[in-house]
Amino acid sequence: MDEMNQQEALNDRQWSQLWERYLEEAIEFDPLTIHEINCIVPIPDRAGVLIFTDTEIHFSNINAVKTLHLFSSAHSFSDYEVLSICLKKLGHFGKYKMPWACPFFALFPLEGKDQTIWLNPTKLSNVFKVEARYFTELTNGLRIVLPLHRRRFIKRAEIACLVLATIRRGVFHYAIKGEEPLDFLYFPDTPFARLLRKRPCLKMFQTPIGEINRLYQQTYSLYHCEPLMDDPEDSDHIDWL
Numbered sequence: 001m002d003e004m005n006q007q008e009a010l011n012d013r014q015w016s017q018l019w020e021r022y023l024e025e026a027i028e029f030d031p032l033t034i035h036e037i038n039c040i041v042p043i044p045d046r047a048g049v050l051i052f053t054d055t056e057i058h059f060s061n062i063n064a065v066k067t068l069h070l071f072s073s074a075h076s077f078s079d080y081e082v083l084s085i086c087l088k089k090l091g092h093f094g095k096y097k098m099p100w101a102c103p104f105f106a107l108f109p110l111e112g113k114d115q116t117i118w119l120n121p122t123k124l125s126n127v128f129k130v131e132a133r134y135f136t137e138l139t140n141g142l143r144i145v146l147p148l149h150r151r152r153f154i155k156r157a158e159i160a161c162l163v164l165a166t167i168r169r170g171v172f173h174y175a176i177k178g179e180e181p182l183d184f185l186y187f188p189d190t191p192f193a194r195l196l197r198k199r200p201c202l203k204m205f206q207t208p209i210g211e212i213n214r215l216y217q218q219t220y221s222l223y224h225c226e227p228l229m230d231d232p233e234d235s236d237h238i239d240w241l
Contacts, residue, residue, distance in 0.1 A: 009135050009143035012042045012117055019043065022050055022057055029060035029067065031074035036105050038138055040064045040118040049115075054123075054140050065114040068100060068107065077102035078216065082223050086215045087163065092206035099160035103171045108160035110147055117144065121157040121164075122185070124192040139188055157192075158199045161185055163212070166205060170213040180204060 010018060023043075029051060038052045042064055049067055051058040060067040068080055084098040093099075099108040100118075107118040125137045127150055134146040134153065146153055165181035178184055181202045187193035196202065 009145050010041055011044070011145040013044050013145075013147070015044050023059065026050055026057040026059040029058040029070075031071040034058065034071065036120070037071065037107060037118075038120050038123040038140055039142070039144065040067060040107070041144065042115045042117065052138070052140065052142055063115040064109075064118055068118065072100070072102070075102070079220060079223075082220045083216060085223070086212060086219050089215065089219075090207060090212065093159050093163055097156060099156070099163050101160065101163045101167050103168055106160040106164035108156045110153070110156070117147075119144075119157070121160045121196065122187055122193070124157065125188075125190040126192050127153055136192075139190065154195065154199070158196060158201045161196060161199075162201045162206070165202070166207060166212050169205065170210040173209055 008018065010016075010022070034051065034053055034056075036053065038054065041050050041052070043049060047063070048059060048061040049064050051060060051067065060070075062070075065080065072078060072080065078100065080098075080100045083100060087093040087098050088095055097109050097112045099106050101107075105120055105122065107120055110117045110119070119136070119138075123139050125139050127134065127136045127146070129135070129150065134148070134150055135143055136146055136153070137143045162181055165184040168176070168184040169178070169181075172184070176184055181204070182197060185202070187196065
């Protein structure tokens with residue numbers, strides 16, 4: 001990508017004609033019509049995000065974390081806040097900027113705030129540098145300006161893949177035979193996937209089979225039921241999965 005073509009990459013901190021084009025193409029976000037998310041990108045200087053899949057662009061007028069919560073709730077997938085608590089308790093997946101995962105795909109945030117870019121690690125084609133900026137290209141051709149360096153970006157993608165593989169092993173260990181995280185992951189044939197296959201975290205599981213799933217169920221019950229012990233009327237304000 002040369003200097004002139006940098007305008008072909010989405011920057012969540014700078015408005016461009018590319019944003020105008022994608023917003024014109026976007027359809028209203030309906031979580032039930034989406035099966036897998038490639039990425040969620042905040043719109044600069046405006047409320048809302050764009051959600052990209054392999055073939056479509058969706059617009060949501062709320063921030064990235066709330067959009068992800070709507071998607072999770074619609075499909076009965078993991079509650080992000082509860083999953084984050086579990087991952088931190090286990091101690092093998094870092095202490096902040098936790099990924100979100102379901103049995104079918106994962107997303108990881110680039111920054112530790114509600115309105116940030118979220119990326120699906122198995123949908124990344126490449127990561128590269130032009131002058132002083134880093135970029136990633138997705139398998140659907142979308143290019144995004146990264147707000148962090150290559151090493152940290154790869155580490156976040158690696159951890160997200162480990163969480164995904166760990167959850168998949170807990171759910172599918174009777175159907176999928178495997179001993180290491182890579183046995184439970186499906187990567188496209190891309191430079192970034194080949195890089196991830198060599199990462200040390202994906203060579204060995206860090207928890208017993210089903211540990212994340214067990215801890216999640218336990219933590220979810222405590223997270224949502226403790227308020228009811230103080231005031232049963234609070235049940236009207238709890239978002240149940």
